[in-house]
Amino acid sequence: MAAFSEYGSFDAVGLAQLIERRKVSASEVAEAAAERIARLNPALNALTASFPEHGAALAAQSPVEGHLCGVPFLLKDLSTHLAGTRLTNGSALYAGYVSTESSTIVERYLRAGLVIVGKTNTPEFGLSPATEPLFTGATRNPWDLERSAAGSSGGSAVAVASGMVPAAHATDGGGSIRAPASACGLVGLKPTRARTPSGPFAGEGWGGYSVAHVLSRSVRDSAALLDATHGLAPGDPYAAPTPAGPFLCEVGADPGRLRMAFTTRFAGGPETEPDCMAATEQAAALCASLGHHVEVDQPDFSMDEFACSNLVIATHIRLAILQRAMALGRDAERGDVEPLTWAAAETARGTTAAEYAGAINALHGVSRRIARFFDRYDVLITPTLAQVPPPLGTLRKQDDSYAEHRRKVRDFAPFTGIFNVTGQPAISLPLGMSREGLPVGVQFVGGFGREDVLLRLSAQLEQAQPWCGRRPPCAT
Known part of the structure; x- marks a missing residue:
């Protein structure tokens, strides 16, 4: 048993403060993280790789000049490189691949002093809203081991919710931060498009839909980690608007009286289950009680107008398979990937450049209406x-057609992918619980570049209705 038994009670900022004040050593924190990973991961399967020796070596070094020095951290095992470690992308097609260079965002994590102790599970190429890849096995929800942890950042969500680490890297191309945040009872902020870097291996993910950040238990951790990673990197094709100041300073700042709309169903979208509706209505009432102006309204669009995003995603899945096969010096074959992944790639076979460009233009048109x-x-x-x-x-049946799979995605997460297309920031907060005792998240969407508004509001809600004491049984 690790000597630092209170490890799981602290968020990342809190752990960094303890280390800085010499209340606990970085080595003791690293030991506590390693113990929890070794004890909990066999049942949860949140990690694809654990390297406690890496954490111990970093913790033993001279202190890094970073505001999160000594805090254990995990990387999602999808398109994000840490030099000298295996990257699988959730796929047997990447078996044996070892990164020779670190991603820009990883370099920024290390500069902040984070101690990377492993990698987290993800569905193959991040395609599914369920973290159940054939290659590395299903990740289990810590609130109910027979339930989905959602995806595609399900491994990161489970690692944080169970207390293995206080925060973990995640990516979001259609809800992959926010969905597992809701399923596991966490804070999940999808930043504005290009707020964090995708380089040096790509200029953008999924045509600009995907952006990287973290899953955390506290709002301040999400803000502090965004301070550590945001900003233009050399060669980036575009940048998010420059923030007025540090994101951490927004936590606790007065949000003022915000103009807020709420809805529990988008036009053309599926029915919302009662527990999810109730959590949203209660959140809207809470916001009104805090002095915000809240009314029922929604943007002018239909879910059907976003159907062409399926073609965009399928095209990028096909590209990922072809590029890896080319690197292996051969053609791609059906058996290289899961049947559902191959079905998605086959959907894009024969797509013309004009069809792809037409889909992008149509989605940009809807985005302009939503922006207004x-x-x-x-x-x-x-x-x-x-x-x-x-x-x-x-959510993940291998004999599903790609069309059937995308229907399941729409029915499960109709509120998230739209804001990957628009590029707006959106955050899921763990404000609800189902009648069965499962977490239920509520999403708050801000204007383009306005993480500051979302962080102020989220911190206000966290103070008004704290969730830090609500943990799955294994996290105690």
Whole structure:
């Protein structure tokens, strides 16, 4: 048993403060993280790789000049490189691949003093909203081991929710930060497009849909880690608007009286389950009680207008398979990837450049209409998910067609992917619980570049309705 038994009670900022004040050593913190990973991961399968020796070596070094020095951290095992470690992308196609160079965002994590102690599970190429890859096995929700942890950052979510680490890297191309945040009872902020770097291996992810950040238990951790990673890197194709100041300074700042709209169902979208509706309505009432102006409204669009995003995603999945096969010096074969992944790639076979460009242009047009909605409102409140976490195997069936898979994605998470297309920041907060005792997240969407508004509001809600004491049984 690790000597630092209080490890799981602290968020990342709190641990860094303890280390800085010499209340506990970085080595003791690293030992505590290693103990929890070794004890909890066999049942949860949140990690694809653990390297406690890496954490111990970094913790033993001279202190790094970083504001998160000595804090254990995990990387999502998808398109993010740490030199000298294996990268699988959740796929047997990447078996044996070892990164020779670190991603820009990883370099920034290390500069902040974070101690990277492993990598977290993800569905193959991040395609699924369920973290159940054939290559590395299913990740289990710590609130109910027979339930989905959602995805594609499910491994990171489970590692944080169970207390293995206080925060973990995640990416979001259609809800992959926010969905597992909702399923596991965490804070999940998807930043504005290009707020964090994708380089040096890519200029953007999924045509600009995907952006990287973290899953955390506290709002201040999400803010502090965004301070550590945001900003233009050399060669980036575009940048998010420059923030007025440090994001951490927004935590605790007065949000003022915000103009807020809320809805529990988008036009053309699926029905929302009662537990998810109730959490959203209660969150809207809480915001009103805090002095914000709240009314029922939603942007002028139909879910059907976003159907062409399926083609965009399929095209990028096909590209990822072809590029890896080319690097191996051969053609891609059906058996290289899971049947559902191959089905997605086959959907894009024969797509013309004009069809792809037409889909992008159509989505940009809808995005402009949605942007005008945020001229009237500061924040839109929605459920994060339309369903509570379903049993394992529900969302990821290998014999599904790509069309059937995308229908399941829409029915499960109709509120998230739209804001990957628009590029706006959105955060899921763990404000609800289902009648079965499962976490239920509520999503708050801000205008383009307005993480400051979301962080101020989120901190206010965290103070008004604290969630830090609500943990799954294994986290105690």
